[in-house]
Amino acid sequence: DIQMTQSPASLSASLGETVTIECLASEDIYDILAWYQQKPGKSPQLLIYDASRLHTGVPSRFSGSGSGTQYSLKINSLQPEDFASYYCQNGLSAPWTFGGGTKLELK
């Protein structure tokens, strides 16, 4: 199985800041990677797929990059609604595995 390792596990930031979350796959996943946002008490929502493609309706302040085994999610100019948990996910092959998550908190 492909293991997904996210860092950091938690992150404190201020409104308007830019943050980056990292995700490391245990093997090459050929950019078949997704990012999800989950707010407390809510279902996860797809933000980015194919490592860098924004899902419908996702604001342009979110961006994804990376290749091979290393990927990142960047959020520019943090807004109040961005404080949530974020998960990366291997979409290459079943079993589809998730990273452990990053909780983004308001400083």
Place this chain on the structure above:
Amino acid sequence: EVQLVESGGGLVQPGRSLKLSCVASGFTFSNYGMNWIRQAPGKGLEWVAYISSGSSYIYYAETVKGRFTISRDNAKNTLYLQMTSLRSEDTALYYCARILGVRGYFDYWGQGVMVTVSS
């Protein structure tokens, strides 16, 4: 509007069974692969099972293989998860989720249904 509504959760004793349902609307259910994904309280996400649009392909996580069965009824726009030999570690919020395209991405999720396994 795409909607996925899960039901069937509850409190169950270890070793017992439970069947979850997920009713889909707002899209052509028979055209999409579907999944169950779970989240233990305060923990991360774990993919559980996948079924293709026509039920030809089915995959399971190793943690549930042999105990859980995913199925669907396209005439009723409904996805199911039959869970047997339940363990305390199966306690989680169970989401049904639609798969996006041919990759393992999950573009729409239900609100989730809680399953608690405890004596």
